[in-house]
Amino acid sequence: MKQYDLIVLGGGAGGLTVAAGAASMGAKVALIEKNAQPGGDCLHYGCVPSKALIHAAKKVHQARLSAEAFDLEVTGEADLLQALKRVKAAIAHIQKHDDADRFRDMGVDVYIGRGSFQDDHHLMIEGGETIYGKRIVISTGSRPVIPPIEGLKETGYITNETIFDLTYKPKRLFVIGAGVIGLELAQAMARFGIEVTVAEASSQLLGKEDEELVPFIQSALEKELKIMLNTKVQKVGKKENGDKMILVEQDGETKEILVDDILVATGRKPNTDRIGLDHTGVKTTDSGHIQVKPTLQTDRSHIYAIGDVLQAFPFTHAAGMEGKVVVSNAVFGLRRKVDYTHVPWVIYTDPEVFHLGLTEKEAREQIGSDIQVYKVTLDEVDRFIADHETEGLVKVITDKKGKIVGAHAVGKEAGDWMQEIVFAKHHGHKIGDISHVIHPYPTHGAAVQRASDQYWRNKLFSGAIPKLMKRYIRWFR
Numbered sequence: 444m445k446q447y448d449l450i451v452l453g454g455g456a457g458g459l460t461v462a463a464g465a466a467s468m469g470a471k472v473a474l475i476e477k478n479a480q481p482g483g484d485c486l487h488y489g490c491v492p493s494k495a496l497i498h499a500a501k502k503v504h505q506a507r508l509s510a511e512a513f514d515l516e517v518t519g520e521a522d523l524l525q526a527l528k529r530v531k532a533a534i535a536h537i538q539k540h541d542d543a544d545r546f547r548d549m550g551v552d553v554y555i556g557r558g559s560f561q562d563d564h565h566l567m568i569e570g571g572e573t574i575y576g577k578r579i580v581i582s583t584g585s586r587p588v589i590p591p592i593e594g595l596k597e598t599g600y601i602t603n604e605t606i607f608d609l610t611y612k613p614k615r616l617f618v619i620g621a622g623v624i625g626l627e628l629a630q631a632m633a634r635f636g637i638e639v640t641v642a643e644a645s646s647q648l649l650g651k652e653d654e655e656l657v658p659f660i661q662s663a664l665e666k667e668l669k670i671m672l673n674t675k676v677q678k679v680g681k682k683e684n685g686d687k688m689i690l691v692e693q694d695g696e697t698k699e700i701l702v703d704d705i706l707v708a709t710g711r712k713p714n715t716d717r718i719g720l721d722h723t724g725v726k727t728t729d730s731g732h733i734q735v736k737p738t739l740q741t742d743r744s745h746i747y748a749i750g751d752v753l754q755a756f757p758f759t760h761a762a763g764m765e766g767k768v769v770v771s772n773a774v775f776g777l778r779r780k781v782d783y784t785h786v787p788w789v790i791y792t793d794p795e796v797f798h799l800g801l802t803e804k805e806a807r808e809q810i811g812s813d814i815q816v817y818k819v820t821l822d823e824v825d826r827f828i829a830d831h832e833t834e835g836l837v838k839v840i841t842d843k844k845g846k847i848v849g850a851h852a853v854g855k856e857a858g859d860w861m862q863e864i865v866f867a868k869h870h871g872h873k874i875g876d877i878s879h880v881i882h883p884y885p886t887h888g889a890a891v892q893r894a895s896d897q898y899w900r901n902k903l904f905s906g907a908i909p910k911l912m913k914r915y916i917r918w919f920r
């Protein structure tokens with residue numbers, strides 16, 4: 444039986460970081476991946492295809508908007524299938540980085556097949572072979588939750604795992620769930636001329652975002668698609684002509700909606716139910732997520748877990764960060780702790796939504812009323828005015844000394860120009876420090892600088908400082 448210093452179960456965003464890192468440090472590593480190629484959700488059904496589709500959709504949308512603005516004519520229907528070909532090309536390109544052979548070249552033994560625990564040191568790979576690991580990392584990711592809606596299974600639906608394989612363009616699409624996946628994909632599909640309706644069970648959109656940002660994104664999306672909040676999908680069925688019928692209840696009223704396809708985007712479920720965890724003593728929560736200590740060790744201290752199997756931050760960059768912590772701990776025996784304080788995320792709708800740290804509400808609950816909030820609307824920033832894209836807001840929340848505790852934005856490409864504040868927060872800079880950094884004129888990032896200028900304006904023009912300055916200037920003359 445083959446013996447390893449480290450076995451990685453699941454070759455996605457998290458698992459590949461661990462396998463590459465551990466092998467480069469000289470550990471004997473095995474990687475078990477159930478799919479024909481590593482890469483995981485992010486590469487095959489998540490970040491990469493969704494962003495490629497979103498980009499193609501944005502081009503189509505901009506072509507129409509530009510035509511309207513400059514008296515040009517755009518005719519014809521945008522070809523969704525052509526865009527899906529571009530999606531596949533992007534996946535194939537990036538696949539080279541995650542290729543099984545590339546990892547073999549790094550010295551990793553790659554096993555293709557579903558893996559499951561036989562006991563807390565042994566994993567069996569589908570087909571028979573069993574291998575031993577001194578330490579093991581679980582990085583099996585997550586899959587879509589399918590809600591128990593009457594008739595849904597029989598009628599048929601798509602998810603993020605099948606939408607990029609569509610072979611026809613639906614005329615009407617019904618999306619269940621207005622979370623990150625639902626909204627990103629709904630807007631992209633709408634931009635190909637598909638009539639999109641999104642149904643959300645809760646009464647508010649994007650509940651994790653700062654409340655003040657939500658109206659901006661909601662009104663932008665509602666120009667392109669229909670959003671039904673507070674809506675319960677009661678039943679799904681099929682009409683004789685092939686139409687899919689959805690019976691929804693909104694504010695006590697029931698109505699029937701006819702569409703060509705249904706996209707289910709109602710959350711994720713960790714892949715921890717079919718990996719033989721019951722043979723290990725590793726504990727999970729009621730939702731199936733693995734419980735870990737800050738060192739990312741499970742109850743069995745030689746078994747670690749990272750990525751979407753945890754209930755922490757289900758993002759590729761978080762899985763990568765956790766993977767690096769595990770390399771330090773599982774390969775070198777360190778006790779590094781995972782720290783999520785500076786982990787941002789971006790929702791790639793148009794405009795984008797950027798999130799870092801505490802929202803204003805959370806800051807008031809956790810720190811108290813002694814916080815400062817600096818806000819800039821994008822119609823105050825020259826570059827956004829020049830672009831005619833002034834919809835949006837930047838909001839920075841600090842403690843009373845100016846230490847950044849949260850930063851949020853909605854605006855064109857906010858995910859890129861807000862990154863500066865992640866650096867500042869990560870390195871303990873105060874908001875005022877950003878004001879001293881020279882920003883080329885006129886960049887979108889000036890929005891962040893304007894927020895930090897407010898800090899100095901407040902400081903200089905309130906309290907005793909203005910009086911002292913007047914006295915000094917009189918004396919100096």
Ligand SMILES: Cc1cc2nc3c(=O)[nH]c(=O)nc-3n(C[C@H](O)[C@H](O)[C@H](O)COP(=O)(O)OP(=O)(O)OC[C@H]3O[C@@H](n4cnc5c(N)ncnc54)[C@H](O)[C@@H]3O)c2cc1C
Nearest residue numbers: 453455456457477483484489490558584750751757758759
């Ligand atoms: C539509 C969509 C868009 C997204 N967009 C973004 C984005 O823009 N930015 C972002 O940061 N995040 C995004 N995410 C989230 C991101 O994809 C995940 O957080 C990330 O992939 C988690 O990494 P992971 O390593 O935990 O799991 P994965 O990357 O999913 O990898 C898990 C791997 O384990 C394998 N596996 C499972 N069970 C077994 C088994 N028993 N044996 C062997 N192998 C197994 C799977 O085949 C898979 O390859 C998106 C997700 C979706 C669905």
Ligand SMILES: NC(=O)c1ccc[n+]([C@@H]2O[C@H](COP(=O)([O-])OP(=O)(O)OC[C@H]3O[C@@H](n4cnc5c(N)ncnc54)[C@H](O)[C@@H]3O)[C@@H](O)[C@H]2O)c1
Nearest residue numbers: 590620621622623624625643644708709710757789790791
């Ligand atoms: N840009 C990114 O980084 C990105 C993009 C996509 C996904 N992701 C990751 O994937 C995770 C999962 O995304 P998601 O959109 O599936 O989940 P989510 O939790 O963000 O949203 C699911 C939504 O569906 C609603 N819902 C649940 N059941 C419903 C029902 N029966 N009827 C109507 N609405 C219902 C929920 O109230 C919620 O608003 C995200 O949390 C994120 O971490 C990240």
